[in-house]
Amino acid sequence: MQGNRVIGEAAIRAGCRFYAGYPITPQNELTEYMAEHMRRVKGGVFIQAESELAAINMVLGASAAGARAMTSSSSPGISLKQEGISSLAADELPAVIVNIMRGGPGLGNILPSQGDYFQATRGGGHGDYRTIVLAPASVQELADLTMDAFDLADRYRNPVLLLADGMMGQMMEPVEFRTPSPRQYREEYILRGKGTGKSRFIRALILDAIRMEEHNWKLYRKYQVIAEEEVRFETFWTDDAEILIVAYGTAARIAKGAIKRSREMGIAVGLIRPITLWPFPGEVIRRFAEEVGSFLVFEMNTGQMLEDVKLALEGRARVDFYGRPGGVIPTPAELAKVIAYQVKR
Amino acid sequence: MKKVFSRPRTLKDVPFHYCSGCGHSITHRLIAEAIDELGIADRTIGIPPAGCAVIAYNYFDIDMLEAPHGRGCAVATGMKRVLPDRIIFSYQGDGDLAAIGTAETFHAANRGENITVLFINNAVYGMTGGQMAPTTLLGQTSTTTPPGRTAVLDGHPVHFSEVLATLAGAVYVERCAVNSPANIARAKRAIRKAFQYQMQDRGFSLVEILSQCPTNWKMRPTDACRWVDEVMTKEFPLGVIKDLQAKG
Amino acid sequence: MLVKSIFAGFGGQGVLMMGYVFAHAAMNEGCYVTYLPSYGVEVRGGTANCTVCISDEEIASPIASEPDYLVVMNKPSLFTYQNRVSAGGAIFLNSSIIDNLPSRPDVRVHEIPAGAVAESLGDLRVQNLVMLGAFVRRTDVLSPEAVLKGLRQIMGERKKNVIEINRRAFAAGYELK
Numbered sequence: 117m118q119g120n121r122v123i124g125e126a127a128i129r130a131g132c133r134f135y136a137g138y139p140i141t142p143q144n145e146l147t148e149y150m151a152e153h154m155r156r157v158k159g160g161v162f163i164q165a166e167s168e169l170a171a172i173n174m175v176l177g178a179s180a181a182g183a184r185a186m187t188s189s190s191s192p193g194i195s196l197k198q199e200g201i202s203s204l205a206a207d208e209l210p211a212v213i214v215n216i217m218r219g220g221p222g223l224g225n226i227l228p229s230q231g232d233y234f235q236a237t238r239g240g241g242h243g244d245y246r247t248i249v250l251a252p253a254s255v256q257e258l259a260d261l262t263m264d265a266f267d268l269a270d271r272y273r274n275p276v277l278l279l280a281d282g283m284m285g286q287m288m289e290p291v292e293f294r295t296p297s298p299r300q301y302r303e304e305y306i307l308r309g310k311g312t313g314k315s316r317f318i319r320a321l322i323l324d325a326i327r328m329e330e331h332n333w334k335l336y337r338k339y340q341v342i343a344e345e346e347v348r349f350e351t352f353w354t355d356d357a358e359i360l361i362v363a364y365g366t367a368a369r370i371a372k373g374a375i376k377r378s379r380e381m382g383i384a385v386g387l388i389r390p391i392t393l394w395p396f397p398g399e400v401i402r403r404f405a406e407e408v409g410s411f412l413v414f415e416m417n418t419g420q421m422l423e424d425v426k427l428a429l430e431g432r433a434r435v436d437f438y439g440r441p442g443g444v445i446p447t448p449a450e451l452a453k454v455i456a457y458q459v460k461r
Numbered sequence: 462m463k464k465v466f467s468r469p470r471t472l473k474d475v476p477f478h479y480c481s482g483c484g485h486s487i488t489h490r491l492i493a494e495a496i497d498e499l500g501i502a503d504r505t506i507g508i509p510p511a512g513c514a515v516i517a518y519n520y521f522d523i524d525m526l527e528a529p530h531g532r533g534c535a536v537a538t539g540m541k542r543v544l545p546d547r548i549i550f551s552y553q554g555d556g557d558l559a560a561i562g563t564a565e566t567f568h569a570a571n572r573g574e575n576i577t578v579l580f581i582n583n584a585v586y587g588m589t590g591g592q593m594a595p596t597t598l599l600g601q602t603s604t605t606t607p608p609g610r611t612a613v614l615d616g617h618p619v620h621f622s623e624v625l626a627t628l629a630g631a632v633y634v635e636r637c638a639v640n641s642p643a644n645i646a647r648a649k650r651a652i653r654k655a656f657q658y659q660m661q662d663r664g665f666s667l668v669e670i671l672s673q674c675p676t677n678w679k680m681r682p683t684d685a686c687r688w689v690d691e692v693m694t695k696e697f698p699l700g701v702i703k704d705l706q707a708k709g
Numbered sequence: 710m711l712v713k714s715i716f717a718g719f720g721g722q723g724v725l726m727m728g729y730v731f732a733h734a735a736m737n738e739g740c741y742v743t744y745l746p747s748y749g750v751e752v753r754g755g756t757a758n759c760t761v762c763i764s765d766e767e768i769a770s771p772i773a774s775e776p777d778y779l780v781v782m783n784k785p786s787l788f789t790y791q792n793r794v795s796a797g798g799a800i801f802l803n804s805s806i807i808d809n810l811p812s813r814p815d816v817r818v819h820e821i822p823a824g825a826v827a828e829s830l831g832d833l834r835v836q837n838l839v840m841l842g843a844f845v846r847r848t849d850v851l852s853p854e855a856v857l858k859g860l861r862q863i864m865g866e867r868k869k870n871v872i873e874i875n876r877r878a879f880a881a882g883y884e885l886k
Contacts, residue, residue, distance in 0.1 A: 134543055142748055161542040165535070166568035173532035173565070177508075177539025180526045181547075185539070203529045226748070287771050288729075288744035290736050307524040307540075309504035309547050317518035319527040321511070373769020447774045 119255050120285040123214055123278070124149030126262035127186050128157060130296045132212070134178035134185040136163040136171040140193045141226040142282035143216035147188065159183075168193040172200030172213070179209040180318055182306035184266050184299065188214035190282070191232050192223055194240075201275050202241030205335070206320035210269035210301070212262070213247075214278045216285040219443035227443025228282035228366055233420035236279050237394040244332050246339045248276040248346065249393040251364040255289035261391075263296050270301045272342055279393060281416065283366045283445065348391035349400055353379065357386030359458060360404055362425050363414040364390045366445070371414055373448030378455045385455050393421070398428030405432040412458055414451060415439045469493035471502045473522050482682025484672025485514055487639040488581060488648070492550075493521065495653040499660070501548050506540060508533050508551040510558075513587045517552060531562025534569035537576045548659055550577040556586045559595040559621040566625070573630025573664040577655045580622065580667055583674040584693065591677035595619040598696050603677075618696055622669045626703035632664040634702040638671040638694065640686035647699075663705070671697060710765045712850055713773035715790055717758035718782025718803070723837030726863075727780065728759035730841060733859030734851045735763040743771035756785060763850065780844055782823070782836070784809060801844050803836065819847055826881050835878035842882025853883055 117125070124146050127135070135154055137147040147164070154160035161178070165171035171187045178185040189197060194215045204211050217232050219225040236249045248268050250261045258280065265276040307318060322328040350368075353375055354360060363371040368389040378385045388404065390397050401411070411433055413422045419437045426435055438454045440446045468474065471493035477486045496502050502523050509517035511530035518525035528536040533551030541549045558566050558580050569576065585603055586592040593603040593610060596618050600609040610618075626634045633655055637648035648670055655666035671693050673685035680688060714731070718724040725746055732744040746759040760773045775795040781787045782803045791811045794800055799817040805824030821843045827836035838860075845856050857876060864872050 134539065136539070159543075163538065163542065163572075166564050169532065170535040170538075170565050170568065173529060173535035174539035174542075176528075176532075177526065177536035177541075178543045179539075180536075181506075181540045181543035183543040199529055200532070207527075282748070283745065283771065286745060286748050288732060290742065307506055307526055308544060309506055310522075310524050311503050315522045315524050317525040317527070319516075319518060319525075320529075321515050321527060323516075369768075370770045372767065376769070445770070445772050447772065448769050449774070 117255065117291050118145055118286065118288045119258050120145035120216065121149045122255050122258045122291050123262050124153060126259040126293060128153055129293055130184065130263040130266045131299055132184045132186050132266065133157065133159050134161045134175065134183040136165045136174040136187050138165050138168050138171050138189065138193060140190045142218060142285050143188050143190050146214065168196035169199060172197040175211050176200055176204055176209060179204065179211050180307050182308065186212040186214065190216045190218045191220045194232060198241030201247060202243050202245065203320050204275045205245035205247065206243065207318045208273040210273050211275045212265045212269055212278065213275055217279065217281040225443045226282065228416065228445055229441060229443050230281060230365060230367060230416040231441060233393065233417060236277050245335055246394055248274060248342060249279050250276065251279050251391060251393050252284060253365050253368045253389065255287060255291050258284060259291050259293055263294065267297065268346065270299065272338060273305065281366050343395040346392060347395045347397045349397040350389040350391060352387040352389065354386035354388065356384050357408055358384045359410045359412060359455065360408050361385065361387045361412045361414050362401065362421065363387065364393060364421065367414050367416050370446055370448050370451060374451035374455060377448060377452040381456065383455060383459055396424045398424060401425060401428040402432065405429050408433065410434045410458065412455065413437045417441045469497045471496045471522050473520055475519055477520065479513065480676045482673060482675040482685055484583065484639045484670065485581065487645060488579065488670050488672060489517065489520055491649045491652050492579065494649060495656055496523065498653065499656055505548040508537050510553045512554040512557055514552055531557050532565055533557065533562060534578065535565040538569050538574050541574060541576050548656060550579060552579045555582045555584065555594045555596040559619045570625045570631045570665045571628045575659055575662055575664055577659050578667040580669040581672045582669055582697065583672040585674055585677045587674050587677055598692065622667060622702050625667060630665050631667065631703060632705040633658050633666040636669040636671065636697060636699050636702060638689050638699055640673055640689040711762065713760065713762045713776045714778040714780065715758060715760050715773055715776045716780045717756065717786035717790055720755050720757045722782040723834065724757050724782055725759050727837040727841050728761045730856060730859045730863060732761045733862055734855040737855040737858050738851055740764060741766060741768050743768050745771040758786065778848060780840060781807065782840065783807065787811065801840065803840060819843065821885065823882065827878060830874065830878055830881060832874055835875055838875045838878035839882035842879040843885050846883045
């Protein structure tokens, strides 16, 4: 099944009942899938919104009304959604936002890229907040992480970003959908009209500085818990490695191919693949620096996660970088050459 | 002694923060009265905007969800589609609805979303201190049109209710004012009717309220009320702009 | 084992379907498989291509910078991709409309009259399945049974006679000498 469609199917199976989106390549198949399949589930709503701004704000309304809600786009459209993502974080409302990244800045192109790492992992919009960022590296993981994204969004009442790229979205691979766990979300978070109880409101504007500060620290404490509890990563061939590649998503896939080639040439190289980009597995990387003196960060951009790796290592090991921005997809052979060059140095 | 006047149940016992003579307080009261009379307080959700009415949730005793600036109709769309049996209204100023939220409002109306919009037109950005609004009159001074609004540099006042009325999804659009007892009574009827249309699943309804802003107009409240009659209604005539009830 | 193939031609020649069926066949044989269609701005009558990678272990990159096999249904695709084929690989070309031969001495060339065979079956639209039949026979990577199963999986909901003509086209390509 194609990656974009897999996200849609996984979302519906996970109980997503509201989707609003706007056409943009290379994620259109997801919007089209939702248009076709939302109608097959009871209460399922699909809206083709007039803009990305409208789509994310429809999601905000639907989420406050208690629906598992999702929107998706690609890089330029995600920039437009930041207002709503900031509001969702402020309101402590769950939502899943899918970014099938393409080359940028500006309109850029429609080819796979990882240029939105900073935007995704630093909150993205204005204000002091974080979003959980999941980076799948296979179609199977698109399915699994889409389901996880809804659970995480509910658990922390926070927007969750699924960050993939055009290749993940367009590629087909075999996939199996797991049975999702039942939703755990408290009725008290949902606005349905006050009924016989007390009226409630959800707001993001807090004019009083002390109260706003309290809210900021409250969010901060929540993010601390997420950072403690939710770090995910994969290691590959790290046991005897003398060089460690750090890569995520499509780049991590390519890195695995390069590592196999390098190993055939006798080079002891391994991979750390962050699955959560925020929270970032910095602690894990720092622990590896006790054994490994050389790290190679590999991204399809000019060096963004690189900064997080450097922050994690705090000078404990050598950090190099190889990147191809702009929608170029590097090959395993190309990266294997870079690895060989690193060893010689 | 017989009690003939009291606070509507849907208004909390909290003094309004609005300036003296401001039309928001009156409009809030009219909405609360309409909700009381229709008996829908338990299932109504209001969506206040960014603007002077941003803390409307302090006053209304109903569930409320604040929308980002201009996005009231998108947020209302999301809510209504998930909760089709609830009454959803957004409360939006002229800048919110007819400038930054133009697209969201236009398309919600065009989809015929079964929601109600209260559109407060005071021809000025109030909360931010009196800048030009899309509905500012030609010649009217504001902090961003110090010599008065000119068509050449600043464009014309936007007649957004008339624009929305052209859309097939909009079933009821009326312009009212809250500057005199007679106008207030008419506005109340319009608000009630808009909610009733929503309760009957008819589609998009909007009531525009010409609302006095004495502070930013730099007038006394009584002069502001008179200015609505003598100047503002000449540009924005009161009355029903569209009502598809007959075709119901 | 890692086999990478590119299928390319005009939009409408069924090249995406050809790759899609092949990918399903690989899945039916329990292989790891990736299918990556070209995507771009939507233009009618443009070129189309897809890349299918099959392997007995996890596939690193679904892109084929040096494919083992190239299947081309029209001349522009031959010129675009022939230099990419890895040495010792093979090019399958639709000889019914491609009158040039590849300039590569280090690859095998299979000239398959896919268009003509399809026309003799009465439907030019099944030229893709004729080509796929010849491709499967000569590459011997996947069994014809797995391919036919893939064809049924994909076309499951369509009319029986559509599946039948496609099956016959596949068989005709498979039997080509």
